[in-house]
Amino acid sequence: MIKFDMVRYYYKSLLILGLFFLMITDVHSDGLISDISDKNISIETQFTGKDLLLYGSIETEEKIQSDIIITVIGPEYPLIVRKKDKKYAMWINDASYEYSNVPSYYSVYSNRPLENILDKLQMKKNKIGINNLSFTSRSELDNEDVKLDLFEAIVRHKKIDKLFSEDANGVTIKNNKLYKSNIHLPSGVKEGRLKVTIFLIRDGNIVNKDYLNIYLNKRGVGKIVYDVANKKPFIYGIIAVLFALLLGWSMAVIVKYIR
Amino acid sequence: MYIYLPIAEVSVNIFIIFGMGGLVGFLSGMFGVGGGFLMTPLLIFYGIPPMIAVATEANQIVASSISGTIAHWRRSAVDIKMGSILLCGGIIGSFIGIKLFVFLKNIGQIDTFISVSYVILLGSIGSLTLIEGLRSLLIKKYNLKISKKKKVDRNWIYLLPFRLRFRKSGLYISIIPPVLIGMVVGVLATIMGVGGGFIMVPAMIYILRMPTNVVIGTSLYQIVFVTSLVTILHSYQNQTVDIILAIILMIGGVIGVQIGAHYGHKLKGEQLRALLGVIILLVCFKMAYDLALKPDDLFSTINIK
Numbered sequence: 404m405i406k407f408d409m410v411r412y413y414y415k416s417l418l419i420l421g422l423f424f425l426m427i428t429d430v431h432s433d434g435l436i437s438d439i440s441d442k443n444i445s446i447e448t449q450f451t452g453k454d455l456l457l458y459g460s461i462e463t464e465e466k467i468q469s470d471i472i473i474t475v476i477g478p479e480y481p482l483i484v485r486k487k488d489k490k491y492a493m494w495i496n497d498a499s500y501e502y503s504n505v506p507s508y509y510s511v512y513s514n515r516p517l518e519n520i521l522d523k524l525q526m527k528k529n530k531i532g533i534n535n536l537s538f539t540s541r542s543e544l545d546n547e548d549v550k551l552d553l554f555e556a557i558v559r560h561k562k563i564d565k566l567f568s569e570d571a572n573g574v575t576i577k578n579n580k581l582y583k584s585n586i587h588l589p590s591g592v593k594e595g596r597l598k599v600t601i602f603l604i605r606d607g608n609i610v611n612k613d614y615l616n617i618y619l620n621k622r623g624v625g626k627i628v629y630d631v632a633n634k635k636p637f638i639y640g641i642i643a644v645l646f647a648l649l650l651g652w653s654m655a656v657i658v659k660y661i662r
Numbered sequence: 663m664y665i666y667l668p669i670a671e672v673s674v675n676i677f678i679i680f681g682m683g684g685l686v687g688f689l690s691g692m693f694g695v696g697g698g699f700l701m702t703p704l705l706i707f708y709g710i711p712p713m714i715a716v717a718t719e720a721n722q723i724v725a726s727s728i729s730g731t732i733a734h735w736r737r738s739a740v741d742i743k744m745g746s747i748l749l750c751g752g753i754i755g756s757f758i759g760i761k762l763f764v765f766l767k768n769i770g771q772i773d774t775f776i777s778v779s780y781v782i783l784l785g786s787i788g789s790l791t792l793i794e795g796l797r798s799l800l801i802k803k804y805n806l807k808i809s810k811k812k813k814v815d816r817n818w819i820y821l822l823p824f825r826l827r828f829r830k831s832g833l834y835i836s837i838i839p840p841v842l843i844g845m846v847v848g849v850l851a852t853i854m855g856v857g858g859g860f861i862m863v864p865a866m867i868y869i870l871r872m873p874t875n876v877v878i879g880t881s882l883y884q885i886v887f888v889t890s891l892v893t894i895l896h897s898y899q900n901q902t903v904d905i906i907l908a909i910i911l912m913i914g915g916v917i918g919v920q921i922g923a924h925y926g927h928k929l930k931g932e933q934l935r936a937l938l939g940v941i942i943l944l945v946c947f948k949m950a951y952d953l954a955l956k957p958d959d960l961f962s963t964i965n966i967k
Contacts, residue, residue, distance in 0.1 A: 482966065485961065485963075488960075496773075644721070651724065
């Protein structure tokens, strides 16, 4: 009997303790619940880009206006940057620099300009804002100007392909409770996992974060073609030739038949 | 309608690609030229990466040349023995070509090299075609009679060793010149994505002295095999053959060739030839202009797989 009582007492106190902690966290932290309209995206031959709806609620008792920043980061890939110079009356590639970790995709959305929300240090630490990204160079780079030129070139090219983007009006917050954002994936987006991080910010401090994943998969004919071409390049070449021979031969037959 | 090319990794308008295939096919049918030397630059102008344009075009030529070979085969206008000797050279040339291609790719100069090769090639073929066309136009207009050079029956070719009898062509010559011609064509096919008929045909007529009735068929026969090998080599070494792009081009090309061949019979040859010369030169100037013009952006970025 005594033993049973003790166990019961033990559970009771654990329950109370748990409830107490729950209350504390409820008071001091701000909840953030997020979801996205589509988590598995297939890239097929007709893929011309996709818009996703990211939405959620901010659970808070605070009266101060909250800020939301959303970053979406794709898998990192090595990249070569080449610079053209005038040689023999032509503009040809001269210097070449290699980077080991450039995200294939990066976008950031916020409800107002980033610099009004967070300080530089916190943005850098959390990879918020294109200019706060850093790429590791495999080449020796002493000259700061060259470094900057290269960084700007990478960003410029990614922006042209819409693979890097910043939108300071990309998040709308309603009644300090609900937020939503439109995530745009352009046609050139690469296969893999996109890491979505939602930052809840108040008074210039990150008070909560939420994480989501979007999975991009190549599918259909394009996927098969890409896989065979890269994994079995010799067989792919033979298939390409056989296809051409078959097509050309059948055309010869058709033309003869018509005449 | 846009379609995503899985290897080129760009979205293209399917009708524009189809139209380009048709247009070049039309010119091929009209003038009896291969068309690879026009198709590859057009693809590059449209924004297809040069390495992919070259490899994919080689694949397309397989289709167009097999049709032509079958047609000539039916007329028994193929010298297989000569074609096979040319092919031996072509195989050696293709392997040399792919080594050079990969080396230039690794040092980042392949795009420039392709462009420069095209400027030289198109510049020379274009001017020759234009001059030839204008010359025959003038001759016709003023009824000029130009005495043709006497055909020299025996030239230096007959002094070389390793002679072989080619019954179909009625020749007994050394295999060294055809092997060398085949090699040059093999290198060009690999680096530029062309069949090489525009070099091989004149070389067969003027250097080897083959009878004209078997020249085209024999050249096409060699092109089928060389471009097949080039397609496989590019696929194996660089993974740059885009089957989807190739298929659209093949279908457009086949239709264009038929229409072009139909109209080609109705138009005057000399004017046509001058026109072709002008088209080739325009493409050449555009290519040279792109090389000489200071680019808006000096930097280029390439993803590594």
